[in-house]
């Protein structure tokens with residue numbers, strides 16, 4: 001089972017950022033045209049079904 005964390009922009013640019021890039025300082029959306037420009041990325045992934053980014057569900061252990 002894949003367990004690679006990714007970070008996503010929930011604005012119009014729909015960027016997906018790897019954990020490595022996020023840890024290297026790419027933590028905010030920088031797309032000029034994005035509705036979430038300047039906002040921090042959320043931990044989450046692209047939903048393969050809808051094609052849209054979504055936040056990860058909180059995991060209850």
Ligand SMILES: [Zn+2]
Pocket residue numbers: 009010011012013014015029030031034035036037
């Ligand atoms: Zn964005």
